[in-house]
Amino acid sequence: MSHAGGQAAPAMPGRAVMLRTIGEPAGLAVLLAAVLALPFFAGAYGSRVGGTILMYIALAQSWNLIGGYVGLMSLAHSAFFGLGAMGATILLLNGAPVLLAAAGGILLASVLALLIGAPTLRLQGHYFVIATLIVSEALLNGARNLNILGFHGAISQNIGAFTGLQDLSAVEYNRLFYYIMAGLAGLAMLLVTLVERSRWGLALKAIRDAEGAASAIGIPVAGVKLAIFVLSAAIAAAVGITSSIWLGTFDTTSAFDLAVTFQVIVMVFLGGRGTVWGPVIGVFLVFTLNEFIGVEFAEISTIISGVIVVAIVLLQPDGLIEVMRRGPAALSPRVVIGNFRRYKVD
Amino acid sequence: MAAELEVRNLTKRFGGLVAVNDVTASISRGEIVGLIGPNGAGKTTFVNLLTGTLKCSGGEIVYRDRRITELEPHQRCRLGLARTFQVPQPFIGLTVEENVMASALFGSGGARRSMPQARARAREVLEWVGLGAAAANPARTLTTAGLKRLELARCLASDPSLVFLDEPLSGLNQAEVKESLSLIRSIRDRGMTIIFIEHIMQAVMAISDRVIVLANGTKLAEGTPQEIVRNADVQKAYLGDVGGAVERYARLRKGREAAGGR
Numbered sequence: 001m002s003h004a005g006g007q008a009a010p011a012m013p014g015r016a017v018m019l020r021t022i023g024e025p026a027g028l029a030v031l032l033a034a035v036l037a038l039p040f041f042a043g044a045y046g047s048r049v050g051g052t053i054l055m056y057i058a059l060a061q062s063w064n065l066i067g068g069y070v071g072l073m074s075l076a077h078s079a080f081f082g083l084g085a086m087g088a089t090i091l092l093l094n095g096a097p098v099l100l101a102a103a104g105g106i107l108l109a110s111v112l113a114l115l116i117g118a119p120t121l122r123l124q125g126h127y128f129v130i131a132t133l134i135v136s137e138a139l140l141n142g143a144r145n146l147n148i149l150g151f152h153g154a155i156s157q158n159i160g161a162f163t164g165l166q167d168l169s170a171v172e173y174n175r176l177f178y179y180i181m182a183g184l185a186g187l188a189m190l191l192v193t194l195v196e197r198s199r200w201g202l203a204l205k206a207i208r209d210a211e212g213a214a215s216a217i218g219i220p221v222a223g224v225k226l227a228i229f230v231l232s233a234a235i236a237a238a239v240g241i242t243s244s245i246w247l248g249t250f251d252t253t254s255a256f257d258l259a260v261t262f263q264v265i266v267m268v269f270l271g272g273r274g275t276v277w278g279p280v281i282g283v284f285l286v287f288t289l290n291e292f293i294g295v296e297f298a299e300i301s302t303i304i305s306g307v308i309v310v311a312i313v314l315l316q317p318d319g320l321i322e323v324m325r326r327g328p329a330a331l332s333p334r335v336v337i338g339n340f341r342r343y344k345v346d
Numbered sequence: 347m348a349a350e351l352e353v354r355n356l357t358k359r360f361g362g363l364v365a366v367n368d369v370t371a372s373i374s375r376g377e378i379v380g381l382i383g384p385n386g387a388g389k390t391t392f393v394n395l396l397t398g399t400l401k402c403s404g405g406e407i408v409y410r411d412r413r414i415t416e417l418e419p420h421q422r423c424r425l426g427l428a429r430t431f432q433v434p435q436p437f438i439g440l441t442v443e444e445n446v447m448a449s450a451l452f453g454s455g456g457a458r459r460s461m462p463q464a465r466a467r468a469r470e471v472l473e474w475v476g477l478g479a480a481a482a483n484p485a486r487t488l489t490t491a492g493l494k495r496l497e498l499a500r501c502l503a504s505d506p507s508l509v510f511l512d513e514p515l516s517g518l519n520q521a522e523v524k525e526s527l528s529l530i531r532s533i534r535d536r537g538m539t540i541i542f543i544e545h546i547m548q549a550v551m552a553i554s555d556r557v558i559v560l561a562n563g564t565k566l567a568e569g570t571p572q573e574i575v576r577n578a579d580v581q582k583a584y585l586g587d588v589g590g591a592v593e594r595y596a597r598l599r600k601g602r603e604a605a606g607g608r
Contacts, residue, residue: 199461202440202448209437212399216431217504218423218452274439 035182039175047174051246053287054181055239059260060267060279061188062235066228067265068273069195071208073129074229075261076116077236079136082256083109084237085244086143090151092162092245102241109237110230112139117229121222133258140256153252160248177246184242188235192276204228205274270312272319281320315339349408350375350508350539351396356405358391358563360605363598365391367563368405373508378530378540380554380571382547384583386598388563389543390432393510396541397429398422409508426454428506432513432543434493436485443468443481445496446503453504468503475499475529490517494526502533509533511542515549527553551575559583562594 035054039047059077066074088105096104120131146153160166165173195201206214207221215221244250267286272278289308293301315336316322323330351373358366366388373379381389394400396407398419407415414422428449437445446468450459459467472478475495480488488496494514501509514530515523527549534540544550550557551571559567559574561583567574574580 199448199451199456199464202444203452205439206437206445206448209439210435212419213431213435213437213500214448215419216397216399216423216429217449217500218420218454218456219448220418220420222418 039178044170044174047178051178051181054185055243056283057185057280058188058239059264060283061192062232063264064268064279066232068268069204070225070228074132075129076132076136077264078256078258078260079139080109080113080233080236081240081260083112085240085250085255088241089157089159089250090149092159093150098163105241106234106237110234113230113233117226121225143252143256156249156251158249163245180242184239196276266309270319272321275321278319278321348375352408354406356395357403358395359403360601363601365563369565371558375539377555378534378553380550380557381541381543382550382557383560386595387560389560390512393512397427397510423504424454426507428501428504429510430497430501430512430514434497436493436496438486440485442477442483442485442496445485446471446499449500449503455505471499471503491522508539513543515544515546
């Protein structure tokens with residue numbers, strides 16, 4: 001190892017390295033076992049809550065790919081969630097088997113992501129954000145007015161009767177969807193981990209930090225951005241399809257609800273964007289806050305959670321994962337004030 | 347000597363402004379070519395056209411007998427063209443080493459490298475430019491001189507054969523200028539061709555084999571450093587006709603702002 005590596009070593013003592021090499025796989029195995037075992041201890045309600053948390057982990061990670069790693073604040077995430085669900089609904093209503101309907105929904109969302117991404121990803125900064133906002137509003141309104149193949153966007157569509165899953169008991173039914181959501185969350189986590197460890201992680205972060213320089217060192221910027229945008233949309237669509245089938249109804253307004261996008265963005269920012277575990281921490285934080293504040297301080301819950309979100313974003317802009325990584329040092333007044341000063345406009 | 351780069355009638359218009367006007371030039375393999383000219387002469391625009399950052403309005407660029415006029419910047423990089431930026435553009439979220447690794451992975455030598463190989467290549471290049479000790483530091487902690495070196499390291503790690511340096515010495519002190527000059531010579535000694543924009547005339551005269559002078563977007567003169575300092579047109583472009591130059595500059599600025607602040 002050259003002296004550069006030697007310099008890095010004091011920041012990470014030998015004990016910590018050992019803990020990482022032994023602790024990491026062991027910790028992951030325990031976590032995985034806990035996730036897989038949960039439905040057998042928690043019953044139907046536990047599976048519902050657990051499945052919803054896993055659903056948000058999948059959504060947060062898929063947004064993290066485009067928003068965290070490439071730094072593109074896409075507001076179209078809920079639109080792809082909705083498009084996937086809508087595509088699957090139309091196919092289900094016309095007698096397609098569940099898996100085919102799901103594949104069709106993912107295909108629809110991916111193709112639209114390709115068509116939307118090609119022009120909008122050329123836009124810089126705020127223009128891209130506004131464009132994705134307009135796109136998601138337009139898609140919502142388009143879907144609401146859509147009347148084809150027995151699908152009516154203006155009313156809730158019952159799809160529970162078309163999935164062939166109505167004979168399952170409540171426990172079995174919720175357990176099934178819990179595992180599907182766990183699979184999607186695992187897939188999203190795996191993708192983010194692979195990206196993080198490969199050359200593509202460097203490429204995405206390079207594009208995020210300096211697009212011109214990234215392209216000058218040989219990174220095909222436009223192609224990479226489009227690929228990640230479509231991949232991110234495809235996962236959002238798969239989650240949307242699972243969610244609406246689980247619910248048994250498709251409702252355009254709630255499937256295309258922008259609030260989902262914002263909630264996911266808040267989760268990713270709170271936990272730590274552009275990291276593997278940050279979004280997971282963010283999801284748990286938001287769920288915990290909602291449970292606690294929503295119950296204890298119901299009337300002013302949004303005010304309180306708003307203040308907490310603003311405080312964390314201002315004082316820990318890299319997310320709570322920084323606190324986990326660096327321990328109490330990340331909470332020292334010097335660091336926190338330094339973080340706050342990063343927002344100073346000069 | 348074989349031609350590394352042939353530029354034929356290259357033109358770039360921003361709306362009504364012609365920033366680069368019908369420039370023809372030939373660069374030989376292994377040369378160091380200084381690109382000089384008054385402010386607003388079109389030097390950076392010229393380099394941006396050659397590297398693909400900007401698309402040209404007319405003309406042709408041929409690199410090693412291959413027409414590259416229509417290629418994207420990343421495609422040109424993979425063929426062996428690399429550049430630095432006048433204002434350093436580090437990937438601030440990455441470490442110094444990761445900045446250079448990205449280039450070693452995606453540049454013209456990138457396809458052959460695994461992650462560990464790219465890391466080794468990054469280390470090697472960082473040692474070369476004198477940033478070895480800072481490899482593990484976040485790029486955002488570098489000083490101006492450090493950022494200039496990082497620009498150079500990132501450019502070199504892509505294994506280029508033709509290197510564009512946009513004002514590699516600006517913002518450096520005397521000692522740093524001297525070090526950078528010997529660094530630029532060492533780039534050539536490794537067989538690369540160099541085109542560099544610079545305002546520090548002593549530096550240009552010291553290391554250029556040939557100098558190309560741009561003024562108002564056109565090629566004003568071309569020759570050895572000795573020929574250029576004696577050239578009457580060049581002297582006039584830099585010193586004479588001051589009133590006209592100011593007026594032209596103001597026009598140029600206005601045109602550029604209208605074209606999107608480039």
